[in-house]
Amino acid sequence: MNALFQQAESGENSPALKLLIAAPRGFCAGVDRAIEIVEKALERYGAPVFVRHEIVHNKYVVEDLKAKGAIFVEELDEVPDDAPVVFSAHGVPKSVPAEAERRKLIYVDATCPLVSKVHRQAERQIEKNRHIIFVGHADHPEVIGTMGQVEPGQMTLVETVEDVARLEFAESDDLSFLTQTTLSVDDTREILEALQARFPQIVGPKAEDICYATSNRQAAVKKIAPESDLVLVIGAPNSSNSLRLVEVAERLGTKAYLIQRADEIDPEWLNGVETIGLTAGASAPEKLVREVIDRFSQWRDVKEETVKAAEEKMVFKLPRQLLE
Incomplete structure (x- = not known):
């Protein structure tokens, strides 16, 4: 056990650790x-x-x-x-x-109703004979599912502004756009601005497809990251919305790590750190947040502060077949 770890475990000569805990976080x-x-x-x-x-x-x-x-x-x-x-x-x-x-x-x-909404939008755009440009990450299950709502060739995937520049549609083509629900709000805005600049005739949904939970969690990270020496995001490496939270913190100049459990925390991360921002992706349970806080409490005196960006009261009904 190295000296730093021993110091972290004992709490000797270590200032209290301030935890800025994002709200909302975790399950949507x-x-x-x-x-x-x-x-x-x-x-x-x-x-x-x-x-x-x-x-x-x-x-x-x-x-x-x-x-x-x-x-x-x-x-x-x-x-x-x-x-x-x-x-x-x-x-x-x-x-x-x-x-x-x-x-x-x-x-x-068990498809999320907000993803199902995008599926219905795709069907409506095809009914109007519009080609769909879909903003998302290749090979993500949500993207595969959404693109699978229409016939091959009726939807084109773009991931970046550079992808938009390579599109070969004409100004006379009937186009529409939809987006994956778990994207970076800022990155997606840039891509959509590029699409609308290149194809002024393109039609979008009445409300953005990025879901409320994704937007709210990113907004919360934007509040805690500037005040933090380090941001930890609890989530899986294949979780799109969790990865985006890491990117949001890094874009603000704050070092950030994605972890799945408390045992992945390296005590050396605490070296010289007085404030840590903590959040969880939309598929991470609150139990894992408490697990991380408890781990920090083993090493340092912890002062918790909740930083709220939004209130969430959304509830979705279960399928009828499970209620009958």
């Missing part, structure tokens, strides 16, 4: 709903219940549901004919429920 309404759907499905149908893809991007949540009887798979062909299956909160291409119906599977769709 869509994640709450998705987890409850799996739990209700287990109650209704009994174990095992299969889940196509991680229900939300958080290892702790997935392992907890596994312990209750959920089995996670990547494709429907891994699901037995007589077993119920839940589709993840990120949404799925239309071909997935179509295949489930063909096989007469019992399935429950």
Whole structure:
């Protein structure tokens, strides 16, 4: 054990550590709903219940549901004919429920209602014969699900302003745009400005697609990062909204790390640090936030301060089939 770690554990000669805890943080309404759907499905149908893809991007949540009887798979062909299956909160291409119906599977769709809203918008734009330019991250499940709502060739993915410059549409083409719900608010604004400058005729949704939870968590990080020596984001490395929180802090000039659990904290990070900003991605439970705070309390006297950026009261209903 190095001297710094010994000092951190004993708290000797260390000033109190101020924790600026972002609010809102952690679970959003869509994640709450998705987890409850799996739990209700287990109650209704009994174990095992299969889940196509991680229900939300958080290892702790997935392992907890596994312990209750959920089995996670990547494709429907891994699901037995007589077993119920839940589709993840990120949404799925239309071909997935179509295949489930063909096989007469019992399935429950846990797609976040805000993602489903984007799916409906995509359908409406195609009905109006508009080509869709979709702003998102390639290979993310939400992007795969949204692009799978329309026929191949009806939607073009862009990830950066540079991608916009390479588009080959004409000013006479009927175009629309939609976005992934978990993007960086600032990066997306730049991309949309580039799209609208290049294609003045492009049509967008009445309200932005980036979800309230993503926007609120980024706004909270913008409040804590300038006052912090270090920002920690609790979330999974495959969680888009968590990665964006790290980027927001770094863009403000604050060192930031993504961690999944308290045991990933390096005591050396505390060297010379008096204030740490702490937040959690939308799929990370509050229990992990307390775990991190408790770990800091082992090393230093901790003073907690909550920094609020918004109030969240959103609640989404469960699917009717689990309420009947």
